[in-house]
Amino acid sequence: NAGVTQTPKFQVLKTGQSMTLQCAQDMNHEYMSWYRQDPGMGLRLIHYSVGAGITDQGEVPNGYNVSRSTTEDFPLRLLSAAPSQTSVYFCASSYSRGSTYEQYFGPGTRLTVT
Amino acid sequence: GQQVMQIPQYQHVQEGEDFTTYCNSSTTLSNIQWYKQRPGGHPVFLIQLVKSGEVKKQKRLTFQFGEAKKNSSLHITATQTTDVGTYFCPGGYNKLIFGAGTRLAVHP
Numbered sequence: 001n002a003g004v005t006q007t008p009k010f011q012v013l014k015t016g017q018s019m020t021l022q023c024a025q026d027m028n029h030e031y032m033s034w035y036r037q038d039p040g041m042g043l044r045l046i047h048y049s050v051g052a053g054i055t056d057q058g059e060v061p062n063g064y065n066v067s068r069s070t071t072e073d074f075p076l077r078l079l080s081a082a083p084s085q086t087s088v089y090f091c092a093s094s095y096s097r098g099s100t101y102e103q104y105f106g107p108g109t110r111l112t113v114t
Numbered sequence: 115g116q117q118v119m120q121i122p123q124y125q126h127v128q129e130g131e132d133f134t135t136y137c138n139s140s141t142t143l144s145n146i147q148w149y150k151q152r153p154g155g156h157p158v159f160l161i162q163l164v165k166s167g168e169v170k171k172q173k174r175l176t177f178q179f180g181e182a183k184k185n186s187s188l189h190i191t192a193t194q195t196t197d198v199g200t201y202f203c204p205g206g207y208n209k210l211i212f213g214a215g216t217r218l219a220v221h222p
Contacts, residue, residue, distance in 0.1 A: 033210075041214060042200075042202065042212045042213045042214035042215050043157065043212035043213075045211060045212070048209060056209075058209065059211065090156055090157070102147065102162065103147075103157070103159060103210060105156040107156055108156055
């Protein structure tokens with residue numbers, strides 16, 4: 001299994017540009033989520049999905065859109081990039097084994113908005 | 115959502131010293147998870163605690179869940195340089211709120 005994959009690894013955008021961060025998992029996980037991590041900061045939840053066709057907002061959803069058309073993919077769209085969105089973005093998925101809901105994280109996408 | 119406060123935010127120890135980080139919630143937690151993130155890496159799941167008063171060990175790491183299920187701790191015995199990183203204790207099942215974590219620096 002590849003686990004959770006994210007593309008691209010690095011991206012530079014200009015203010016106002018739009019782009020989509022890709023996230024895919026091959027573990028048949030129902031739950032997927034997106035976090036952002038700013039330098040020296042913790043992880044902040046942007047959006048999450050409990051299954052195909054179902055998404056919900058996290059702590060910091062403004063400026064981001066998501067959709068979940070398949071179990072495997074959970075793309076994150078930046079509608080109009082702003083310098084405040086410079087961050088490292090992590091995608092995660094969750095596998096239910098009894099009462100354990102451990103999150104598997106992807107390697108991250110480092111985004112710079114100039 | 116469930117919010118968990120973690121202290122300290124930063125800890126610097128000499129190799130071989132013990133280290134403890136604490137998580138506190140104002141509300142009862144259904145469960146608590148612990149993750150470790152190495153510098154430049156992504157968070158990696160360590161363990162989940164579900165039962166009141168639960169204690170689990172992983173080699174030099176000891177995890178505890180309080181009797182009231184409102185607090186948790188991670189204790190590392192005899193730290194090593196491989197323990198360097200940030201430790202997070204998010205609560206909840208799906209909508210995990212991570213917070214700032216505790217950053218551990220270990221000097222040889």
